[in-house]
Amino acid sequence: MRAALGLAGMLLVAGSMPVPAADAVLSEPPEPVRILLIGDSVTQGSAGDWTWRYRLGRHFAAAGVAVDFVGPRQDLWNNVTDQPGSTDYADPAFDQDHAARWGMQALVPDVPAGRLVEEHRPDVVVEMLGVNDLLYGASAETVAGRTADLVEEVHAVDPEVDVVLAEATQTWFPGVVGFNGLLHDVAAAADTPTGRVVVARTAAGYDRDADTWDTSHPNAQGEVKIAAAVADTLSGIGVGPPAARPLPDVPVGPRTGAEVAAVAGDGYVTLAWAGPSGATAQYVWTRDASSSEPWRRLPFRVTGQSWTGFYLTNGHRYQYRLQPVKGDDEPEGAVYSNVVEAVPFRPPAAPAGLRATAGRRCAVLTWREPAFATRYRVARQTAAGWSALGWVRRPRFAAERLPAAHAWRFRVTAWHLDVRGEAARITVRRAPSGGPCR
Template identity: 40%
Template sequence: MLAIVVAGVLAMPGLGPVAAPAAAADEADPVRILLFGDSITQGSTGDWTWRYRLWRDLTDAGISVDFVGPRRDLLTYTPPAFGSLHYKDPAFDIDHAAAWGKRLTGKGFSVSDVTETYQPDVVVGLIGFNDLRYGVTPTALGEKWRAEIALSRDAAPGVDVLLVPLPHIGVVGVRAYNDELAVVAAEMDSPDQRVVLAPRADFGSLDVYDWVHPSASGERKLAAVVEDGLAVLGVSGGARMLELQDPVLAERWAPSPTAGAIGTEITVRWPAVDYASSQRVRVADLTTGVVRTVRGVLGTSYVMTGEPGHAYRFRLYPVKGYLPTGAVSTAARVTIN
C-alpha cells in the first residue's frame, strides 16, 4: 500500500488529501514502478512508447517515480533485433520488463521473478495477447495471474498490482480475458496489498499501426488508463495524457533522399532507416505541376522514367505498418536533359 507525497499533499488510497509537512516532500522516495509486458509495452525503434508518455505525465505533475526492470531497449523494427535505444525521445527512465513475443505463461523472466529482484512498489501488468494467440485460455491466464501475484507478495510484501485490460477487443478471447482480470482483481485486492483493474483503452483503427501495436494516439490512450489506475493506488491524480503535445524534436526522423538521372531513367536513393516498413514517395513534376504519391516502396531506392526537359521533386514519407510516421524528408530534385 502506497502513500505518495505530491507538492506537500499526502494522498492515501481511499482517503482525501491530507496536508503534509514541507520536509516530507523532500524526503519522499520515488515510487518504484515495474512495467511488465510484451511488445505493446516494449515498443520498437522510432516509438515514443506509452512508457514515455506515462513517465512524462507523472513527472510533469511533480510525482517522483523510478521505473525498474531488467531491460532498457526497444526492438529494432527493420530488420527485427533486440537491443536498440532508438527512442523517438530517450529523455526518460527507460527501464522496463517487457519484450516482443513475451507471454505470461511463457519462458523467461516472470512477474514474480522481477518483483523479487527489483522490489517495486507497484507492478503494472499489460500482457496476455500472445498467450491468447497461442491457445492459452482466459481461465488459465487468470490462474497464472493469481499464482504470480501470490508469489510476488511473498517476494515483496506490500507490493500493489495494476492489471491493465487488453484494448484489442476484436481479437478472439480478449473480452473474456479482460473479464477474468476483473475477477482476479476483485478476489485478490486487499487494503495492504492492492490489486486494481485499470480502465480499458478504447482503441480505434488509427490507434494501432499494424492492428496490434499502438500508434502515437494509442500510446496516449494506454498511458492514460494506466495513470488512471495508478490514481486508485494513490500514485497520481489521474491522466492528463490526451491534453499533452509531443515535444518538437530537432531530428526530422526521415531519411534524406538524393536523385540522379541517366537518360530518362531517374533513381531516387536514401539511407536505410530502422523504424519504417516502407516509404511513400511523393513525386512532383515541376514542369506540369502534376503530383502523385507512390505507396509501399520497399528498400532504399525508387526508379521511374521521366520526360525529357522536365524537372522533378521527390519527398519521402516513412510508413510503419499501415500508418505514416509523421516524418517528412527534405526534397531531392533532378532535371531530365
C-alpha cells in the same frame, strides 16, 4: 504500499507524534515511487515510437510526482529488421527502464516476476500480458490463472507491492474480451489492504483503426489512451493524479523523414534512402521542375530502401521527396524527407568535329560538345597502350612536351559526371615547320 504515502502521508504521520520542527519534515523530499512495467510488444514499443511508458512518465513529470521506472531493459523492438535492441525513441528524454519484450507470453515470461521484484524492488508492478498466449491458442481461463500466479509470485517476495493488471487492448482478437473480464476476478481475489491488486481499464474506448498502426500495436494516440488508463488506476492507489481530460490530441505516423540521395541515368532516376526509424514504407512525391509541374504523390507505397522511376525525359530536372508511413498510419502534417534533384541523361556521344593544330612538340585539340557531356578525358596512344593526359570541361585541350615523332594519336572521351560516353580519335602529324602550338 510504502512509497504511495508520499509527502502528504508523511505529514499526516508526523502530525501525530512529536517532531523537532515542521521544516525538518518538509526538507525531506519523498522517495520516488519505483514502478516495474512488465509486458509484451505493446509495452516495449517499436522503433520510432514514443511508447505509452513515455506518456506515463511525462504525466508524472507534469504533475511533479517523483517516479522511478525500473527493470532490466531499455530498448525498443526494431520492427523493420525484426530484432531487439533499438534505441530510436521518438523522444529518448525519459526513464526508459522496463521489463517488456516483443512477443512475450504470460505463460512463458523472460524472467519470473518474483525474481524481477527481488532484483528491482518495485513499489508497484504494472503488468500487461496475455494477448500473445491467446493468439497461440491458450484459453482465457488458462491465461487468467497464470496472471493470478504472477501476482502470487510478486507478493511472495514482497506482500506490500501493489499490482496493476492492465487489460489487453486488442479486444477484436479472439478471447481477449473474456480474458479482460477474468482479470477483474483475479484482482478481487488477490487484493489486500497492504498489497493492492487493481485492474487498469486500458481496453475501454480503444479503437483498432484509430489507436494502432497495424491493428495490434499502439500509435501515438493509442499510447496516450493506455497511459491515461494506467495513470487513472495508479491514482486510485495513491500514486499521482488521474490523467487530465480531455486527452491531448497527438499526431500519428512517423514524425521525421528519410535521408534521400538520387542518381540519374538514361531516362531514369534511382532514389536510395535511410530511415526514418520504424517506417515500413514510403510514398514517393515527384515533380518535373523543368516544366514547372506541381508536386504529385505516386499512388503506391514503396518498401525497402530504393526505388527507380523510368520513362523520364532526358535533360529535364526532376525533384523528389519521400513521405514515411508506419503500418497503416500516414504522417499527420508535413513530414517529408529532404528534397533531391536529378537530371536524366543519355551517355554522351563521341565528340564531333575533332580537329588538331600541331607544333614541333605539341598539339591543340578542339571539338564540338555532344549533348549531356560534362567533361572530357584526353589520352595519347603509346607502345604500352593509351596514356591519360588529363581532364577538361571545355572542348579544347593543349598537349605539351610531346615525344619527338612524325605523328601522335589522341583519343578524346566524353563523360557525363562519372558515366563514360563514347570516344573520338585523331592522328596528328607534326608541323613541317616545327613551330609552336597556337
